[in-house]
Amino acid sequence: MAEHTIKAFDEEIDRLRGLIAEMGGRAEAAIENAMLALQRQDQRLAAEVVADDKRIDALEAEVEKLVVQIIALRAPMANDLRDVIAALKIVSVVERIGDYAKNIAKRVPLIAANQHKLEPVSLLPSMGQVAGEMVQDALNAFAARDAELALAVVERDQVVDDFYDSVFRTLVTYMVENPKTISECAHLLFIAKNIERIGDHATNVAEMVYYAATGQTLPERERGGTQQQEN
Amino acid sequence: MAEHTIKAFDEEIDRLRGLIAEMGGRAEAAIENAMLALQRQDQRLAAEVVADDKRIDALEAEVEKLVVQIIALRAPMANDLRDVIAALKIVSVVERIGDYAKNIAKRVPLIAANQHKLEPVSLLPSMGQVAGEMVQDALNAFAARDAELALAVVERDQVVDDFYDSVFRTLVTYMVENPKTISECAHLLFIAKNIERIGDHATNVAEMVYYAATGQTLPERERGGTQQQEN
Numbered sequence: 001m002a003e004h005t006i007k008a009f010d011e012e013i014d015r016l017r018g019l020i021a022e023m024g025g026r027a028e029a030a031i032e033n034a035m036l037a038l039q040r041q042d043q044r045l046a047a048e049v050v051a052d053d054k055r056i057d058a059l060e061a062e063v064e065k066l067v068v069q070i071i072a073l074r075a076p077m078a079n080d081l082r083d084v085i086a087a088l089k090i091v092s093v094v095e096r097i098g099d100y101a102k103n104i105a106k107r108v109p110l111i112a113a114n115q116h117k118l119e120p121v122s123l124l125p126s127m128g129q130v131a132g133e134m135v136q137d138a139l140n141a142f143a144a145r146d147a148e149l150a151l152a153v154v155e156r157d158q159v160v161d162d163f164y165d166s167v168f169r170t171l172v173t174y175m176v177e178n179p180k181t182i183s184e185c186a187h188l189l190f191i192a193k194n195i196e197r198i199g200d201h202a203t204n205v206a207e208m209v210y211y212a213a214t215g216q217t218l219p220e221r222e223r224g225g226t227q228q229q230e231n
Numbered sequence: 232m233a234e235h236t237i238k239a240f241d242e243e244i245d246r247l248r249g250l251i252a253e254m255g256g257r258a259e260a261a262i263e264n265a266m267l268a269l270q271r272q273d274q275r276l277a278a279e280v281v282a283d284d285k286r287i288d289a290l291e292a293e294v295e296k297l298v299v300q301i302i303a304l305r306a307p308m309a310n311d312l313r314d315v316i317a318a319l320k321i322v323s324v325v326e327r328i329g330d331y332a333k334n335i336a337k338r339v340p341l342i343a344a345n346q347h348k349l350e351p352v353s354l355l356p357s358m359g360q361v362a363g364e365m366v367q368d369a370l371n372a373f374a375a376r377d378a379e380l381a382l383a384v385v386e387r388d389q390v391v392d393d394f395y396d397s398v399f400r401t402l403v404t405y406m407v408e409n410p411k412t413i414s415e416c417a418h419l420l421f422i423a424k425n426i427e428r429i430g431d432h433a434t435n436v437a438e439m440v441y442y443a444a445t446g447q448t449l450p451e452r453e454r455g456g457t458q459q460q461e462n
């Protein structure tokens with residue numbers, strides 16, 4: 001590329017990375033606030049998380065426009081082109097993470113409604129904490145092209161999966177013993193599943209970063225006890 | 232583009248569309264087979280659905296490679312560039328639809344295991360049927376650039392959402408009355424949610440097709456009774 005084009009390209013890549021960082025920060029905040037709203041039964045905070053998700057979606061659309069513009073104007077080649085396509089994939093995953101946080105927040109009013117303390121609720125914040133940190137580390141790994149940090153995220157997914165299996169069993173037991181709470185516990189099951197999926201998506205981002213940095217694909221992890229076990 | 236380049240470009244676009252059609256066909260088959268496996272409690276068929284999902288993932292990777300190649304070699308502009316980027320987005324959604332079908336199949340052994348007939352299972356095939364048809368129509372709309380067909384898919388999502396709300400209530404009632412089945416009914420809840428998400432993703436594809444064909448974004452649909460209602 002001509003020198004002035006390289007300068008414009010570098011500015012656009014910086015802007016792209018800035019948008020991804022902003023999206024990531026908002027997704028991380030959404031997870032944290034959704035979990036806070038759940039713990040405190042704070043319906044106002046939950047409604048904010050739901051409303052703020054539109055901003056995350058808008059950022060994804062902005063990144064797509066910018067990517068198309070970069071490709072059209074700068075004709076990036078080889079690694080530059082792959083980087084730009086990778087940015088598209090990553091924002092798609094971050095947008096989905098934001099959606100899961102929004103879905104958690106949407107369920108908060110359905111659990112607060114019944115106003116007796118549900119013991120199993122206390123299990124979820126720690127699980128949410130781990131998943132939120134995985135998102136943060138995965139996006140930091142992306143920003144720094146840090147393969148080691150990416151690998152650490154992938155390995156931490158087992159923690160979230162184990163947490164989920166434990167929460168599932170606890171909730172089912174609680175439902176059997178407290179049939180009046182079955183409807184609310186169903187919502188808690190979905191919330192736990194949403195957190196587990198956030199962990200999966202953070203792992204996706206980390207795997208993309210690892211591959212981009214090393215050229216190696218990580219092997220498929222086997223889950224839980226028996227291979228087919230799924231909760 | 233030079234004439235021979237246009238010819239090569241057209242061939243690559245044809246190949247791209249062919250890969251998307253193949254992915255779509257496999258995703259539709261996965262939904263159908265997962266639901267059949269559930270109804271028949273057929274663990275072998277369920278295992279096939281799980282194994283076949285790798286082929287859908289591989290097709291997505293192939294489409295990505297081809298898109299990068301087309302961009303690098305043909306430098307598509309304007310509508311051609313947007314079409315190619317749209318192809319990337321669509322295969323990402325189709326791959327997720329395949330994942331939901333796989334996740335339904337993975338739960339089949341966990342419901343068959345207990346070997347008493349669960350009444351609520353009979354609700355799910357019709358729901359799966361509608362969602363599967365939405366996927367088929369959304370991908371046909373994409374292939375034909377058919378805005379009307381795309382719009383019909385978007386409007387049909389309400390059917391799946393209403394189905395889901397009904398299944399949720401039925402399952403919760405059944406769980407209260409049959410506490411021995413709570414664990415299996417939890418799996419059925421997740422299966423119903425997976426089918427509902429398949430409908431959502433088919434709607435995403437249809438919205439992309441509608442926008443590409445008309446330049447118009449469809450308004451956000453409001454769900455269910457109260458705006459915040461979520462099951």
